Amino acid sequence: MFTLFLRGALLYAVMIAVMRGLGKRQLGEFQPYELAMTILLADVISAPMESVSKPLLQGLLPVAAMFVVHSAISLAALRWDWVRAVVTGRPAVVIRRGEIDRAELDRLCLSLNDLLEGLRAAGFQDPGEVGTAIVEANGGISAFASGDARAPKTAELGIATDYEGLPLPLILSGRVQRSNLALTGKDEAWLRALLTELGAAPGDAYLALLDTRGELTVILKDGGRRQVAALAPEEVKW
16 A cells, blocks of 8 residues: 555656646647647556556656657757647638638638637627637637727827836735845845835735836735835836
8 A cells, every 4th residue: 555655656746747847838728749748648657556566667668758759849849840830730810801711710620609719718709809810729719909999009199108017026925035025136124114114014914016117015914905116217127
């Protein structure tokens, strides 16, 4: 029983290591060859996990082989476009200039209901507002509003805007994020002083976000929300 437990733990660790080695995209949407790899990987690892009578190498060697083959395919797809086209396919435009390409939908074996579902997932209730829609190689649908249906840009309205980047979490779940704090060029004493200015103790903060305008937003553990100007715009470096 203990041997079976150890084998299961080891194979589980190997599975995690291999999935991490395959890259971040394995945790999101799969390309066809990646989906096949994942299904086979789970099947191969499950066999020696279920029975101690099967040598552990019967699970580990095929996993290593699939990892090598998958890595070779991924590298080849990065190097040669024709390899990528063979193993993943190419994006296909199914709405062009507001017109649905029915022939392309038939070629992709997509029904109109499938297309409408994908458009809703992309945020379009009315397909008449879509100028271009593309079925990506992974099967997802990317849709873009037509020129007369999209929201105007600030540049088109003549409005000048400052740089807007990702806010830095300086406190998460009550814990100071020192690596993010280092990006600001400040220290914990500076952060504590800001919290004190807001009338909060360091332990009261549940979340603290510093945006690229230099404003610090603090959400307290009791649900309160407070904001203070923490940096001048020229001090923002991230």
